Amino acid sequence: MTQRMPFRIAGAFCLRDVRPLRLHRQKGMHYKGCAAGKEDCPEPAKVVIMAEMVLLGDEAVAMGAVDAGLTAAYAYPGTPSTEILEYLIRYEARHGRPHAAWCANEKTAYESALGVSLAGCRTLVAMKHVGLNVAADPFINSALVAIRGGLVLAVADDPGMHSSQNEQDSRFYADFARVICYEPANQQEAYEMTRMAFDHSERFEIPVMIRLVTRLAHSRTVVRTAEPIPAKSPSKSPDIASSWILMPHIARRRWHELLLRQKDILACVESSPFNTLKLNRERRDLGVITTGVARNYYVENLEDLGFEPSHLHVGVYPIPVGKVRQLAEHVKRIVIFEDGYPYLERQLCGIMPLAVEIQGRESGEVPADGELNPDIVRRALGLAERKGVEISGITLAGRPPQFCAGCPHADTLKALKMALAGYRETIVTSDIGCYTLGALPPYSAVETCVCMGASIGMAKGAAEAGLHPVVAVIGDSTFLHSGVTPLMDVVTARANMTLIIADNGTVAMTGTQPTVLTQPQLEQVVLGVGVAPEHFHVLSAHPKQAEHNAEILKKEIEYRGPSVIIARRECLEAVKDAKKGGAA
Amino acid sequence: MKYDIILAGVGGQGVLALAAAIASGAMEEKLFVKQAEVHGMAQRGGAVMATLRLADREVASDLIPHGTASMILSMEPLESLRYLSFLAPEGTLVTSVNPVRNIPDYPDLEELLTRVRTLPRAIVVDAEKLARAAGSVRATNMVMVGAAMHLLPIQPGTIENAVRAIFARKGSEVVDINLRALRAGRDATG
Numbered sequence: 047m048t049q050r051m052p053f054r055i056a057g058a059f060c061l062r063d064v065r066p067l068r069l070h071r072q073k074g075m076h077y078k079g080c081a082a083g084k085e086d087c088p089e090p091a092k093v094v095i096m097a098e099m100v101l102l103g104d105e106a107v108a109m110g111a112v113d114a115g116l117t118a119a120y121a122y123p124g125t126p127s128t129e130i131l132e133y134l135i136r137y138e139a140r141h142g143r144p145h146a147a148w149c150a151n152e153k154t155a156y157e158s159a160l161g162v163s164l165a166g167c168r169t170l171v172a173m174k175h176v177g178l179n180v181a182a183d184p185f186i187n188s189a190l191v192a193i194r195g196g197l198v199l200a201v202a203d204d205p206g207m208h209s210s211q212n213e214q215d216s217r218f219y220a221d222f223a224r225v226i227c228y229e230p231a232n233q234q235e236a237y238e239m240t241r242m243a244f245d246h247s248e249r250f251e252i253p254v255m256i257r258l259v260t261r262l263a264h265s266r267t268v269v270r271t272a273e274p275i276p277a278k279s280p281s282k283s284p285d286i287a288s289s290w291i292l293m294p295h296i297a298r299r300r301w302h303e304l305l306l307r308q309k310d311i312l313a314c315v316e317s318s319p320f321n322t323l324k325l326n327r328e329r330r331d332l333g334v335i336t337t338g339v340a341r342n343y344y345v346e347n348l349e350d351l352g353f354e355p356s357h358l359h360v361g362v363y364p365i366p367v368g369k370v371r372q373l374a375e376h377v378k379r380i381v382i383f384e385d386g387y388p389y390l391e392r393q394l395c396g397i398m399p400l401a402v403e404i405q406g407r408e409s410g411e412v413p414a415d416g417e418l419n420p421d422i423v424r425r426a427l428g429l430a431e432r433k434g435v436e437i438s439g440i441t442l443a444g445r446p447p448q449f450c451a452g453c454p455h456a457d458t459l460k461a462l463k464m465a466l467a468g469y470r471e472t473i474v475t476s477d478i479g480c481y482t483l484g485a486l487p488p489y490s491a492v493e494t495c496v497c498m499g500a501s502i503g504m505a506k507g508a509a510e511a512g513l514h515p516v517v518a519v520i521g522d523s524t525f526l527h528s529g530v531t532p533l534m535d536v537v538t539a540r541a542n543m544t545l546i547i548a549d550n551g552t553v554a555m556t557g558t559q560p561t562v563l564t565q566p567q568l569e570q571v572v573l574g575v576g577v578a579p580e581h582f583h584v585l586s587a588h589p590k591q592a593e594h595n596a597e598i599l600k601k602e603i604e605y606r607g608p609s610v611i612i613a614r615r616e617c618l619e620a621v622k623d624a625k626k627g628g629a630a
Numbered sequence: 631m632k633y634d635i636i637l638a639g640v641g642g643q644g645v646l647a648l649a650a651a652i653a654s655g656a657m658e659e660k661l662f663v664k665q666a667e668v669h670g671m672a673q674r675g676g677a678v679m680a681t682l683r684l685a686d687r688e689v690a691s692d693l694i695p696h697g698t699a700s701m702i703l704s705m706e707p708l709e710s711l712r713y714l715s716f717l718a719p720e721g722t723l724v725t726s727v728n729p730v731r732n733i734p735d736y737p738d739l740e741e742l743l744t745r746v747r748t749l750p751r752a753i754v755v756d757a758e759k760l761a762r763a764a765g766s767v768r769a770t771n772m773v774m775v776g777a778a779m780h781l782l783p784i785q786p787g788t789i790e791n792a793v794r795a796i797f798a799r800k801g802s803e804v805v806d807i808n809l810r811a812l813r814a815g816r817d818a819t820g
Contacts, residue, residue, distance in 0.1 A: 265664060343690075442737075
């Protein structure tokens, strides 16, 4: 019997069948202006399959990047994207390359990647969907520079908000920046598309996005990998001045050139092997458009449908308008399935009346929000619902996530509640991290959660509006991500508020990744911003210290000005993970 | 052949290792395998659900449709009932009897187990007791794999090999405890 790696651990497997992967031959082609004629994608070439590996969707992106000659990768942890960089960090530990590192936030990660591209090397930057809001500035602008080493942005969206504060759809961002966006339907495509994305990034001199969704990011299966190509050596371009300095006169020209390039980008996407149109010549009543993972849910129901409607699958954007028009001319009604916003549907519908009827999330045949699934697709296709086993007479109590037993955040929040007990009207703003669970009973201790770092700016605003006491609660990693700049505002404005930095020394919620700075640098950052040393305390978030901590908190709440408390005790999960790592 | 399994439990119970044992066995027998799971916020002591799809041909969807799962395999009795709508009318529910009472409104356990037993095909196992006898309560998840083994489209010997491979890194004592737990689960139900 052949020895195989256990399922959870990625490793090489024996070949089962050899199927051509949809990878282009590496031609080293580079985009040379926009005046040339139609720039079709080359036909997919047969590629030697190197290995079979069990990979998460996230890991398939990472492996695709490695095999595309990746030099460096950067990210900030965020569910469901975290496993992309985690995989690359493990890969680097074993193979000595590529460079893979966590950054302070998504913006700094993106900018590091941009520097790698400037140096002529291939680079990957990964984040969750809301992380792209933070990195939006460098992302949008990087579409105007002349990308050198391929720059691929992997963004994991979270339809259904399994672990996020919204379900924004990153395809709008790709359109906003006027760049190519790949949307894999499965792990194999995630691998192949990532490799192709690097080629397209260099060919069109733009960043290219890979849009994942939770379901693919966190599902694993066998992926066949192809022959890797080596990383490029760093080099400096002689044309930097004319294509990387986005002063208005240069930016105008670069923007104009990007717009001219759209024609060639569209031609490439139209002929992509990932955008497939199959017309059913026998029937004209129904057409189906799927994007990304929605195809899986459609295929799941196809057998019961009894016939194959004309079907367009979109795996890469900009929208292949030629194929959409071909389908629209062929059928009377089109049902659109997308796991995300009705991005495609809204573009197809527009405002003016159409000859063809369009159904989807916008029109109501598919629910407007939430994660797509096989049952939703089934209903929209008019198939009878399948009932599962039913049980009656018992209420199934919900089981929301909660603090781990012995969590330091729980002790911090207990002390805070004690400190606030005597006040009539209190406000506690908070942030993104494990401590957000303190919003739930029995703690009910924090009252807001909007975006990374918002707790501090919001507390300042609430204090300036006249509320007292105002307390902000933020974790150490979130503070370093986006809390330092609002703290500068707080100090400058002398806002009457107290900031608690719940310091557990790790990025806990996403799986105990390291923070960019730990003690004593964290203290130095707070003091460096200008917080008065006499109103800055480092406390131990220990149950035995609760009363002492509450006293100090109360004293600082009473102080009419900005005060900062670091409530410190290490995350128990991080301690456990460190032990596991040490034993391995 | 297609065999879809909903795996249920509470964060920290080892649901993902349970999935890995079955998935590794299935791969060894050249089945197509897809395993989807929940990460992040939901892991912290909350309800955890993973899906495992085994088939003799490629399966497209990572999610299992309602009313089609062959099995619900649960580490916890309350969690076993949460996903019943996914279970096919002819499907089997396999659950441990051991509750995780980390919520204030946990239902009456006897009533809960009575409800489970009224289902057409239900297997309940005192998995913690069997795991303790095998050497460690941490092997409870392997008892549950054993309890489900006679229904899975995988040879028991293949699953044993998978368990050996998964725990090999932790030494022969841990491997033996988990194999004993697996067999105890099998003997209790098979």
